[in-house]
Amino acid sequence: MKLMPLVAFLSVAAAPLAALADAAPAASPAPRSFAEVWQTGGWLMFVLAALSVLGLALVFYFLAVLRARAIVPADQALRLRDLLKSRRASDARELCASRPTALAAVVAAGLDFLQDHPDGSPAMVKEIMESEGARQTSRMYNMTHYLLDLSSVAPMVGLLGTVIGLLQAFNTVAFDSAKAQPVELAAGVGQALVTTIAGLVVAIPAMMAYSWFRGRVAKLSGDLERASSDIYAVLESAPAEEPRP
Numbered sequence: 001m002k003l004m005p006l007v008a009f010l011s012v013a014a015a016p017l018a019a020l021a022d023a024a025p026a027a028s029p030a031p032r033s034f035a036e037v038w039q040t041g042g043w044l045m046f047v048l049a050a051l052s053v054l055g056l057a058l059v060f061y062f063l064a065v066l067r068a069r070a071i072v073p074a075d076q077a078l079r080l081r082d083l084l085k086s087r088r089a090s091d092a093r094e095l096c097a098s099r100p101t102a103l104a105a106v107v108a109a110g111l112d113f114l115q116d117h118p119d120g121s122p123a124m125v126k127e128i129m130e131s132e133g134a135r136q137t138s139r140m141y142n143m144t145h146y147l148l149d150l151s152s153v154a155p156m157v158g159l160l161g162t163v164i165g166l167l168q169a170f171n172t173v174a175f176d177s178a179k180a181q182p183v184e185l186a187a188g189v190g191q192a193l194v195t196t197i198a199g200l201v202v203a204i205p206a207m208m209a210y211s212w213f214r215g216r217v218a219k220l221s222g223d224l225e226r227a228s229s230d231i232y233a234v235l236e237s238a239p240a241e242e243p244r245p
Contacts, residue, residue, distance in 0.1 A: 044161040048154060048198045055150050055206045062147075062213050066140060071102045072223045077231065080107055084234045089114070102136040102220075106228045110235060122236045133228050137221040144217055147210035151203040158199020165192030 068074070076099060083092040093111050096104035109132035110125050117124075 042161065042164070042195070044157055044164070044195050045198060047157050048195070048202055051150060051154050051157070052202045055147065055202065055209070058146055058150070059209050062143065062209075065143070066213060066216050066220060068220065068223065071136075071140070071220045072227050073099075073101060073103065076101060077103060077227045080104075080231055081234050084231065102133075102140075102224055103227050103231075105136055106132045106224070107231055110232065114235075125235060126232055129228055129232055133224060136224065137217075140217045140220065141214070144210055144213045147206050147213065151206035151210060154202035154206065155199045158196045158203075161195020161199070162192040165195065 064070070076095070079095060080092055080103075083089075083095065089111055093108060093115075096108040096111070106129050110129040113120055113125055113128045
């Protein structure tokens with residue numbers, strides 16, 4: 001008989017816990033599909049998708065272009081040195097024209113100057129080659145800045161979606177606060193959050209890729225400078241003149 005009050009107390013105390021357990025599955029929303037999230041973001045999601053495709057295309061393009069074999073090929077540098085040591089300037093020009101690289105452009109600039117000015121001073125040849133080397137380096141850095149621009153534009157597009165979504169949510173309340181439905185308010189806020197997240201998802205990898213390619217360009221620029229200095233030393237010690245019969 002003395003156990004009856006204890007049993008009654010436990011049953012009363014367990015009732016709220018059971019109610020919470022029954023309500024928990026109903027309270028947790030089902031995960032949304034990708035199509036639903038895309039629809040929530042609105043038309044700006046297509047703009048962000050286009051930016052992501054453009055960023056991916058730039059990454060693959062830079063991987064193919066910004067590499068040692070396309071900027072400072074070791075075999076081309078060795079061949080140019082051999083040709084200039086033997087004073088075969090015309091063959092060296094043909095090699096530069098047949099295989100256009102950054103190194104070939106620098107060497108061709110010096111050879112063209114010597115062809116037009118046979119009595120040109122070595123200091124002027126060095127200045128011409130350094131100017132062309134700086135131009136090639138600047139071109140490589142300017143290429144990578146497209147990724148930096150993309151990483152700046154994507155968050156702005158996401159911010160535009162944020163403003164549009166909040167404006168829709170506020171207009172729902174402003175035009176008819178009595179009939180404003182929570183679903184309509186949630187749609188506007190949902191677009192604001194989805195576009196912001198999508199913009200950051202596009203911008204963060206683009207910024208990381210830009211940082212990585214900037215380091216690669218710095219290394220390639222150093223390699224180009226070293227190879228150009230070696231070839232200039234050959235030009236200075238053995239002027240690039242065709243052997244006379």
